[in-house]
Amino acid sequence: MARRRRTVAQHARLRSPHPLGQLAKLLAVAVSVVLVSTVGVAAYTAYDLTTSFTEEAVVVENQPAVPPDLSQLEGGVNMMVVGIDACEENLRELFGERCEGPDAEGQLNDVNILVHISDAPRRVTVVSFPRDLLFDAPSCDTADGDRWGGGFVQINEIYSYGGLSCVMTAISDMSGQPVQFGAMVTFGGVIEITNAIGGVEVCLASAMRDENTAIDWPAGPRTIQGYEALQFLRTRYGVGGSDLARISNQQQYMSRLARKLVSEEVLSNPATVFRLASTGLRNVTPTQSLTNPLTLVQIATAVKDVPFEDIVFVQYPTVTARSDANRVEPNYAAAQVLWDALLANQGVEVTGEAGANGGVVIAEPAPSEPTPSDTPTEDESVEPGTVDPVTGAVALPESITGSSAAQQTCSAGVVN
Numbered sequence: 363m364a365r366r367r368r369t370v371a372q373h374a375r376l377r378s379p380h381p382l383g384q385l386a387k388l389l390a391v392a393v394s395v396v397l398v399s400t401v402g403v404a405a406y407t408a409y410d411l412t413t414s415f416t417e418e419a420v421v422v423e424n425q426p427a428v429p430p431d432l433s434q435l436e437g438g439v440n441m442m443v444v445g446i447d448a449c450e451e452n453l454r455e456l457f458g459e460r461c462e463g464p465d466a467e468g469q470l471n472d473v474n475i476l477v478h479i480s481d482a483p484r485r486v487t488v489v490s491f492p493r494d495l496l497f498d499a500p501s502c503d504t505a506d507g508d509r510w511g512g513g514f515v516q517i518n519e520i521y522s523y524g525g526l527s528c529v530m531t532a533i534s535d536m537s538g539q540p541v542q543f544g545a546m547v548t549f550g551g552v553i554e555i556t557n558a559i560g561g562v563e564v565c566l567a568s569a570m571r572d573e574n575t576a577i578d579w580p581a582g583p584r585t586i587q588g589y590e591a592l593q594f595l596r597t598r599y600g601v602g603g604s605d606l607a608r609i610s611n612q613q614q615y616m617s618r619l620a621r622k623l624v625s626e627e628v629l630s631n632p633a634t635v636f637r638l639a640s641t642g643l644r645n646v647t648p649t650q651s652l653t654n655p656l657t658l659v660q661i662a663t664a665v666k667d668v669p670f671e672d673i674v675f676v677q678y679p680t681v682t683a684r685s686d687a688n689r690v691e692p693n694y695a696a697a698q699v700l701w702d703a704l705l706a707n708q709g710v711e712v713t714g715e716a717g718a719n720g721g722v723v724i725a726e727p728a729p730s731e732p733t734p735s736d737t738p739t740e741d742e743s744v745e746p747g748t749v750d751p752v753t754g755a756v757a758l759p760e761s762i763t764g765s766s767a768a769q770q771t772c773s774a775g776v777v778n
Contacts (some may be wrong), residue, residue, distance in 0.1 A: 445473030502528035534583035551645030559588030565772035572600035607721030676764035709755035714763035
């Protein structure tokens with residue numbers, strides 16, 4: 363029997379997760395790079411692009427009011443970033459069965475990220491929601507003017523029912539957070555944005571091999587973009603086999619991109635800024651609240667000087683779903699500690715290990731070793747919700763894993 367042609371991606375039926383599911387996790391980075399750092403600048407020099415950007419803007423149901431000056435929003439602002447698996451014509455061959463089978467016309471929101479920018483002092487918290495998360499979603503308006511009734515669903519189905527607005531409504535309802543801004547990007551858009559920045563150097567602690575994504579890479583640093591970025595961001599078996607491990611691996615990418623932007627002074631290069639902005643404007647669909655150039659500039663100003671240690675990536679806490687061992691449900695108690703901290707404009711401290719899910723390992727030790735009095739013993743573990751008297755940060759439950767942009771991590775690189 364002839365061997366079937368291997369493609370970059372495979373896709374399961376609508377209610378099952380597929381290998382592309384976490385690809386656009388770098389959307390959190392795209393928010394910083396495109397919507398936050400560059401679009402505001404380009405808005406004044408690329409009127410033709412911003413006009414198209416505005417015309418495609420999405421109307422959001424019950425959209426919270428956005429004042430002219432974002433500093434008037436107490437507690438900061440929230441932006442929802444959604445990545446959908448649209449089968450774009452130029453990528454059909456790469457996506458294989460996903461774009462050839464019965465689900466080819468469907469669009470799932472496989473990437474769901476809430477970006478919180480706190481009020482003064484400015485901090486950024488990026489919350490990633492697993493695509494196989496089951497929860498009670500509220501009803502919402504659909505794009506064609508009908509009404510979807512909501513119910514117990516998998517999070518990555520919501521876009522197919524009501525579009526970006528419906529996803530934002532569901533996340534706001536679950537988290538209790540007002541979501542003022544939103545953006546949607548396709549996988550093709552993510553690839554274009556990755557190419558525009560000239561690639562990102564990631565780190566592999568050991569050789570990475572994954573037959574599903576055609577990865578066979580040696581250990582060490584590797585600059586990835588375009589096709590390789592697609593492989594790296596969707597690999598699951600290359601980092602242990604779980605979707606949660608894949609999220610941790612992709613957070614490495616986000617962190618290293620943030621460091622690249624600063625170390626290489628990308629934003630001080632007008633040509634690079636314009637290229638990034640132009641690419642973003644062509645590939646990102648915003649909500650109407652995000653189309654005002656002044657708003658974009660204010661967001662850029664709010665985050666441009668945030669220290670790496672105050673840019674934190676976390677995974678929404680979950681437990682195994684009672685109805686399906688292959689799915690997860692919200693850990694509402696743990697998540698509430700996070701939501702309360704954000705609403706109170708407090709910083710957060712991740713106590714769960716960055717490599718808890720097996721996707722990454724810490725590449726560098728902390729700058730200095732803690733003194734014995736600073737190191738919790740087994741009997742003195744930090745209680746969730748405890749506030750650090752020095753930093754004012756709230757200790758998150760250990761079930762909320764993640765890392766900050768100040769931490770250097772490497773892909774665990776489990777060989778398959």
